[in-house]
Amino acid sequence: MPERHDPLPGPLPSPSTAPALGAAPRRVVVISASVGAGHDGAAAALVDRLTAHGVPVDRCDFLDLLPARTGRLLCGGYHRLLTWAPEGYQRLYRATEQAARPGAVWRALFRGAEGRTLAALPPDTCAVVSTYPGASQVLGALRQRGLLTVPALTYLTDFSVHALWVAPGVDAHMAVHAVPAAQAHVQGAAAVTVVGPVTDPRFTPATDGQRLAARARFGLPGQAPLALLVAGSWGVGPVRRAAAEIRETQAAVPVVVCGRNQALVEQLRRDGAEYVFGWVDDMPGLMHACDVLVQNAGGLTSLEAFAAGLPVASYRCIPGHGRTNAQALEEAGLAAWIRTRENLAPTLTDLLRGPRGRAQRAAGIALHRSAPGPVPVIAARTGIRPASPAVSPTVRRRSRLRFALSAAATAATLALGVAAPLAHAYAEAPARFIAVAHCLDGDRR
Known part of the structure; x- marks a missing residue:
């Protein structure tokens, strides 16, 4: 991950001035928030793509x-509310879910971050991308008042969109x-715009070989079906139940990952749970070892499971975004929302061995292959010309074609305001999007 630079004084560049051909690309600033790990995880992956x-x-x-x-007090209060008074968080979430604008307390808090946000942007900044609702609110307000003179974009990390995600003044939203x-x-x-x-x-x-090797590495049973149970980096919710x-x-x-909640690890072991982990650095490997993911928040781990080809179930969801994400994932056909204990066994069985599991595996993998990613949207907004990654000449030609078509489509979408129809078309006929993506990847099957 690139080092973070100290804020430098000076005016921000105009977004209308594109760099000359052959000039060094200008800088993109990504603003995340260390609230759990989902927003930071999405930001890290976005940084990797741009880099x-x-x-x-x-x-x-x-x-x-x-x-x-x-900020730290806010994060700590949110954590304690989810842990000690989850239904209180549910009431707070509902009260703000459909609000046309943030409340007075939120507006005052965000206003206090405006100066520091501007100071954090180097003078060669050409765009700012937010992966956190509060940051989007600040960037939108700065854009509306003309204090931020480069495009501000929001990358929506959740499957359900709370009102705080949508800020007037933000130039584009990526879903x-x-x-x-x-x-x-x-x-x-x-x-x-749908970017995937x-x-x-x-x-x-x-x-099959990777699965067996991963099971041996983590000390898991070689043949039994394994359900990976996750509860975010904080390990919140009724995980023991x-x-x-x-x-x-x-x-x-069950193979349980408790994140940084070491107390939960110890409680589960006292409960007799055989396979319990705290923070896991090699989550790709652990997903290789398992057969289905059971989650309660609908965040980044679900997206990672889709890429890993695991069917996903939402169960015992945390209040607020956990429940709205579960509903949205179910609507998208990407995850089963198990609402009652009686439905747990049949749904898990279907996901492990039935047609529902096969359909969800295919849909999850397709989600990662059927959209262009966020880089074309950022390029279309800023005029930067991203270089192709270091790959073979054949792959480079395909990559250039794919990127050129993606950038052209994105530019048309942003210029003509056809994002909503494209989103509807994706929902109605995702196979067409998948076929185009496979063609551009050189997959002629």
């Missing part, structure tokens, strides 16, 4: 841009799928 195309990138943590350490794209469009988001997810390229479907209920179904053996 691979030769675009200089800086990355900032929005919590550090809030005044008087309020991972047609479902969140449609939600954002209904809420008035500007230039909504960005995840670590190590998340790929496992071969979900683990016990999965074990009681006898449909799969």
Whole structure:
């Protein structure tokens, strides 16, 4: 990951001035937030994509841009609310879910971050991309008042779009799928485009040999079906209850990842859970070892599981975004939302061995192959000319063709305002998008 540069003084460049042919690309700044790991994970993958195309990138943590350490206090309060009073968080989420604008307290807090946000942008900044709703609100306000003179873009990391994600003034919104794209469009988001997810390229479907090797490496059973149970980096929600209920179904053996919640690790081991992990650095390897993912928040781990070819189930979801994401994932046909304990065993069985599991595996893999990614949108907005990654000449030619077509389509989408129809078309006939992606990849099957 590129090092973060110290803020430099000076005016920001005009976004209308494209670099001369052959000139060094200008800089993109990505603003995330270390609230859990999902926003940071998406930002890291986005930085990797841009860097691979030769675009200089800086990355900032929005919590550090809030005044008087309020960012850390806000994060800590959110964590405690989810842990100790989850239904209180549900009420707060509902109260703000359909709000036309942030409340007075939120507006004051975001206003306090504006100066630091501008100071964090180097003078060669050509665009700012947010992967966190609060950062999007600040960038939109700065754009509306003319204080930010380069494009501001939002990358929607969730499948459900809370009102705070949509900020007036933001130039474009990038969505991972047609479902969140449609939600954002209904809420008035500007230039909504389906770009697909960005995840670590190590998340790929496992071969039989990789699966057996991964199981041996993690000390897992060689033959039993394994359900990977995750609860985010904080390990929040009724994880112990979900683990016990999965074990009681006898449909799969639970493999539980508790993130940084070491107390949960110890509790599960006292409960008799056999396969429990804290923070796991090699999540691609652990997904290779398992057969189905059970999650409760619908965030980045679900997108990673889709890339790894795992069917996904939402169960015992946390309040707020956990439940709205579960509903949106189900609507997209990407994950089963198990609402009752009675449906747990039959749904797991269907996902492991039935047609529903096969359909979800195919849909999850297709999600990662059927959209151009965020780089063409950023290029269309800024005029930068991303370089092709270092690959073979044949692959480079295909990559250039694919990128040129993606950039042209993105530019037309942004110029003509056809993002919502494209999102609808993707939802109605995703196979056509998949076929085009395979063709551009050189897959003629």
